[in-house]
Amino acid sequence: MGQSHSIDEPRSKEEIAGELAEKFARKCFEPLELYSFKDNFKNLADHEQDVRYLKEDTIARFLELPDILDVSPVVFHMLSYIGAFPFLSDAPAVLGFEQMISVVAIMTERYTKILVKGAATRRKLLFKSLAVYDRDMSEKQTETAEKAGLKGEPSDARSHVAGFPVDEPGEEFDEHETADDDELVLAALDSLDLIDAFKTGDKHSATTHGAMIPADNFRRLIMLLLLVAPLDAQETLSNYAERVLGEELESLRATAENILSTFLNVEKSPGITFAQFNRVLPLNFPFLFNGFNALFEHFLFSNNLDLSRRKDSISKSIPPLIAKPPLLQDKGQILNLNVLSQLSFFIPGDELFWKLRLLYSGADAGFSMGSFETKVFNWRAPTILLVSGTRLNASSQAHGSEATFTESLPPKRFPNGTPPGRDRVVFGVMVRQPWRHTHKECFGDSDTILFQLSPTHDVFPASIVNKDYIDFSRTPGTFSGITIGCPHPKSAQSSRHPTVRALGPVSLVIDSSFEFGIFTHDYTSRGGAFATSTSRKFNFQDRFAIEDIEVWGCGGDAEAKIQKERWDWEAREAEARRRINLSTGDQEADRALLEMAGLIGNNRSGGSIA
Incomplete structure (x- = not known):
């Protein structure tokens, strides 16, 4: 392609754009x-001679970006870079009409309708739009990595300040970064049959070499992305104004800090390199920028249109605005609106927003496996378990139930996952199968997701080979409790140390009393039920005292109705068993009749609600 234009008069960059x-x-x-x-655009644009363009404060006001976040300079920097597309070396661009067309098409992912080849490369473009090119900053990052001595596994894991990804020397430039070409740019020019124009006219386009996203800029952007995650195209951002006030704002900042720590140690690194960005984003935050879709679709809805006067099919295709219920109908101790948005960065938002119901809360129903079973087992749709706690002090002497819990574990060989001072931890798992007892084997499937939300964000996808996903066991004589990523207790009993709980390479354990938990990340091991971290390439283990446990059901009214029917059926069956009094005087005949009814004995089926 492109050869047919070789004999034509070359077009200017302005004409191509x-x-x-x-x-x-x-x-x-x-x-x-x-x-x-x-x-x-007509109503928002400023004039200067014959040029009509949008200014930073105009865009911030139109999108209703909260002043308290101080994020409008970051957003405007992004748009000014993307506005130069496809000739990015000319950035920053004046945001005129044509430039804003490209900006909205890219920020809403509408561009995928014509740039199929570049559908997966917006990540690099977004990185470039956020990055600054500073040689001193780049050298400082390399120097930091060298001083940390992070060439593979730390020589002394216990003294290593763990919990933050720092690039190892040589990681900065991978095979995808050897060329300056941006695939999305190439796809755009290829769609115009102008592939040669890029190679000859824009060969000095900026690359990711030596570029970094300043940590503070990215923190502010994350706060905005948390805020807009549930936004609809016709919904104003002012509807979430209470989320940037008082304690809600502090919660928003804390959640953003947990996410930022996945990319870098803000105390040691000035910014995020493309190697970090490209490594962390696909698995931990595949939907991080989805909120921009609805935010920038605001440009595609005008308040000046009176659709009531239109009778054509176009007006009928615009759905009427309907008042929505709260994002979270129930109030939890762990899950709030910011954590909900954080979950939507790696779980599709259409499974979360307006869809979650609090099935079980230890604070309300009691911290016991029996209460958990009663509240959760009848939910026939996916569930999200969250557990929060405070890390145990390894230097102090354990007593009572903590000592009993500690004695059931192998000796601690790994350091904590993050440095001291950030001791509140939150872990969770998304399960797409109904919960059940695991008498013989674990349950779950390869769509099960183990994750950590605080003090750093991490996602551990399930293996397709090792199926030791989830065990729920109340069997006496075994290590009962809830284990995720550990061998089934029956297989563990045949091990050389039957008195010590077997921990999986990447695993979460909640003891049967719901008092203590332990998360293990053995980076050097392979073959576990869950993959190791893409950002923390070292071994760590967090032992913690549990503060709260919650289980949230994903689903709507249909799932809730099924659960209620099962609860009602179980209540009727339990009442029926209490009232049975045959009084025939023939014990064997009475027993045979009860077995035939399925109420006692090995043939008991438990009934059906169908």
Whole structure:
């Protein structure tokens, strides 16, 4: 491609960018959306001579970006870079009409309708739009890594300040970074049959070498992304104004800090390199930027349109605005709106927002496996278990139940997952199968997700080979409790140390009393039920005293109705058993009749609600 234009008069960058913007407008937007975009731009644009453009404060005001977050300079920096697309070496761009067409098409992912080849490469473009190019900063990052001595596994894991990813020397430049070409740019020019124009006219486009996203800029952006995660295209950001006030704002900051710590140690690293960004994002935050889709679709809805006067199919295709219920109908001790948004960065938001119901809370129902079973086992849709606690002090002498718990574990060989001072931990697991007793084997499937939310964010996907996903055991004589990623207790009993609980390489254990938990990450081991961390490439283990346990059901009214029917059936059956009094005088005949009814004996089926 491109050879057919070799004999034609070469087009200027401005003409090529205009052609691409016209293609975006024609193929990525509906007619009514394009009309709304033109109307919004006309009303928002400033004039300077013959140039109409959008300023930073105008965009911030239109998108309703909260002043308290101080994020508008970061967003404007992004848009000014993306506005230069596909000739990124000309950034920052003046955000005129054509530039904003490209910005909205890219920020809403509408561009995938025509740039199929570049559908997966927006990550690099977003990194470049957030990054600064500072040689001193880059050298400082390399120097920090060298001083830390992080060439593979630390020589002294106990003295290593763990919990933050720091690039090892040589990781900064991978095979994908040897070329300057940006695949999304190439896809755009290829769609115009102008692939040669990039190679000859934009060969000095900035690369990711020596580029970093300043930590403070990314922190502010994360706070915005947490805020807009549940946003709808026709929903105003001002609806969430209470989330940037008082204690809610502090919670928002704390959640953003947990996420930021996945990328770097802010005390030791000035910014995020592309190697870190590219390594952490796909697994830990595949949906991090999804909130931008709805936010920038605001440009495609004009308040000046009176659809009540329109009778055509276009007006009928616009759904009416309906008042929505709260994002969380129930109040939990662990899950709040910010944690909910954090979950949506790696679990699709349409499974979370307005869909979660609090099935079990230890604070309300009691910290026991019996209460857990009663509340959770009848839910027939996916569930999310969350457990929070405070790390145990390894230097202090354990007493009572803590000593009993400690004695049931192998000796602690690994350091904590994060440095002292951030001792509150939150772990969780998403289970897509119904909970049940595991008499013979674990349950769960390869879609099970083990994760950590605090004090750093981490995701551990399930193996497709090792199926020791989840065990729920109340069997006497075994290590009962809830274990995730550990061998089944029956197989562990045949080990050389039957008096010590067998821990999986990447595993979470909640003891049967719901008092203590332990998370293990053995990075040097392989073959566990869950993968090791992509950001923390070392061994660590957190032992903690449990403060809260919650289980949230994913689903709507249909799932809740099924659960209620099962609860009602069990209540009727329990009452029936209490009232049985045959009084025939023939014990054997009475027993045979009860067995036939399925109420006692080995043939007991438990009944059905069908």
